[in-house]
Amino acid sequence: MVHHDWRERAARMGRTTARLRDGHMPEVQIWSMRVVRPTRDPCITCGDALDTGAEAVEVFSVDGVRLLFHVECHDMWVAFRERSSRPDPPP
Numbered sequence: 001m002v003h004h005d006w007r008e009r010a011a012r013m014g015r016t017t018a019r020l021r022d023g024h025m026p027e028v029q030i031w032s033m034r035v036v037r038p039t040r041d042p043c044i045t046c047g048d049a050l051d052t053g054a055e056a057v058e059v060f061s062v063d064g065v066r067l068l069f070h071v072e073c074h075d076m077w078v079a080f081r082e083r084s085s086r087p088d089p090p091p
Contacts (some may be wrong), residue, residue, distance in 0.1 A: 007071070016073045020080045026062035036066040038068060045073040 019025065023075035025045065036058045042068045050056045057074035059067040069077065 012036060012043075012046040012048055012070065013072065013076065015047065016043075016076050019045055020077065025077065025080075028063065028067070030063055031060050031062045033059045035071075036068075041068050043070045043073050044068055045077055046070065073078075 034057075035055050038052060038054075038056035038058075040049045040052060042049055043056075048070070050068060050070060051054055055071055057069045059074070060068070061067070
């Protein structure tokens with residue numbers, strides 16, 4: 001994996017976290033996922049262009065929606081979906 005400037009990565013993670021918390025991600029049933037070499041398409045979560053020299057994650061939904069992510073952004077999306085699907089603990 002290519003190591004990016006830590007400030008750029010931190011800014012990307014901040015934007016991704018904000019978008020996930022604000023509910024700006026589509027709720028999709030995942031049909032398939034694979035690691036790809038991307039074009040300069042934007043990441044669905046942070047909005048930054050994907051680096052053509054690094055791996056990206058491509059997700060297809062049951063409805064045919066294609067989502068492209070930076071690897072780190074995809075990991076955060078998966079963690080957020082798992083956490084939000086858990087029932088709230090009893091008071």
